[in-house]
Amino acid sequence: MQRYQRKVYAVAYGYLRNQEDALDVVQEAFIKVHRYLGKFEGNSSFYTWLYRIVTNLCIDHLRKSKRHRSLEFDDKLRHEPKGSETIGPDHRPLSGMGDPSNMLQRREILDAVQDGLQYLSDKHRAVIIMRELQGMSYAEMAQTMGCSKGTIMSRLFHARRNMQKILTEKLGYTPNAANKTSADESNKPLKTAEAVMP
Amino acid sequence: MTPVSENDSLQAYFDDELGAEERAALEATLAGDPEARLSLEELALLRQAIVGSLEAEAAAVPEARFEQIWEQVDRTLDRDARLQQAAEVNVSIWSRMAAFFRPLWVPTLGVAAATAAIALYVGGGATQSAENTPTRVASKDEPPAEAAQAPEKETAPALADEGMIAAKVADTQPANSEAEIQRIEFGGKTGRIDRIESTQGITTVIWISEDDETTDSERSL
Numbered sequence: 001m002q003r004y005q006r007k008v009y010a011v012a013y014g015y016l017r018n019q020e021d022a023l024d025v026v027q028e029a030f031i032k033v034h035r036y037l038g039k040f041e042g043n044s045s046f047y048t049w050l051y052r053i054v055t056n057l058c059i060d061h062l063r064k065s066k067r068h069r070s071l072e073f074d075d076k077l078r079h080e081p082k083g084s085e086t087i088g089p090d091h092r093p094l095s096g097m098g099d100p101s102n103m104l105q106r107r108e109i110l111d112a113v114q115d116g117l118q119y120l121s122d123k124h125r126a127v128i129i130m131r132e133l134q135g136m137s138y139a140e141m142a143q144t145m146g147c148s149k150g151t152i153m154s155r156l157f158h159a160r161r162n163m164q165k166i167l168t169e170k171l172g173y174t175p176n177a178a179n180k181t182s183a184d185e186s187n188k189p190l191k192t193a194e195a196v197m198p
Numbered sequence: 199m200t201p202v203s204e205n206d207s208l209q210a211y212f213d214d215e216l217g218a219e220e221r222a223a224l225e226a227t228l229a230g231d232p233e234a235r236l237s238l239e240e241l242a243l244l245r246q247a248i249v250g251s252l253e254a255e256a257a258a259v260p261e262a263r264f265e266q267i268w269e270q271v272d273r274t275l276d277r278d279a280r281l282q283q284a285a286e287v288n289v290s291i292w293s294r295m296a297a298f299f300r301p302l303w304v305p306t307l308g309v310a311a312a313t314a315a316i317a318l319y320v321g322g323g324a325t326q327s328a329e330n331t332p333t334r335v336a337s338k339d340e341p342p343a344e345a346a347q348a349p350e351k352e353t354a355p356a357l358a359d360e361g362m363i364a365a366k367v368a369d370t371q372p373a374n375s376e377a378e379i380q381r382i383e384f385g386g387k388t389g390r391i392d393r394i395e396s397t398q399g400i401t402t403v404i405w406i407s408e409d410d411e412t413t414d415s416e417r418s419l
Contacts, residue, residue, distance in 0.1 A: 006264075009259060010253055013255055026264075034275055113247045113248055132248045153209065
């Protein structure tokens, strides 16, 4: 089971954004796995079952910690990136970063992604982690979060869009001419950042 | 085509949430829509960056930190096991007592069964004898002529045979008495009630048939 420990940690850290909290969840998840291994029905893969346990623990943790902090588990951005009101929905910060295979070697990109996840609301971060890291379907995400598939699609769209905006700001990417044209066109109905917030 | 929007299907396509027909239709439009293709590429890069960033974060955690976690997991599971064992020990006090006495169950039950059988035999013997007497009196195997000639002679010795047993139960049973109902109709025959006896909860009516084929009969109620 040790081979899953870093993957589980990555998921937990993605949700919680705190190393010690994430490690606590990892520990609790493996204890639960051992306790309830006999009840694992085998309808899904062990990895999926383990992810579900971790996800539920993280959501519980976020709900509990919500009582001890002013930040809420809602759909609003925790901080509005500076100048976000002028960033159009068509920015592609990562497309301009050169060879994708080298992208993950660049510390500033990884740090920018971490910052972006930090800025997202709990719910937006949750859908990003569920979809991008865990590969959950819309239906599974809707069941886990107790909402409709439409809500999941909406949250996912806004979460991705917010991440793109934050990365654009962090990486200082300036769209090229071709992109700028389409970005300007797409900006027209989106006067403010709130227009893309749920 | 708008690159990605909340309402269109590009995001669902990227997330592999479209059906086969929708997927084929969208792929047909993608060929002539470079803007949409760029948006898909950006979504893929974003996914790659998010996964890579979190995996890098996980890789930075020292192995020793995970070893601490596993030690704590082991301690917790050991404690669970001890608590489970303690719970089983508490429960097993009665189980152990039952196991201790289990070898005695069979002989004890055997003795009890034998005692009960003897008691039933002794107690039931009186009943059986009491019941046998009128039956024997009422036996249809006997020739009707003989029965018609001496019905009272048959019953008298029979009752006399049961004298001792009748005497035993006389204290607790109502005394025999003359029947208030004088006649009886039973089994398609009619007759005169001779007497009614009551022994150990069984009332026996002794009657004398007056039909053509006269015979004695009785009915235990």
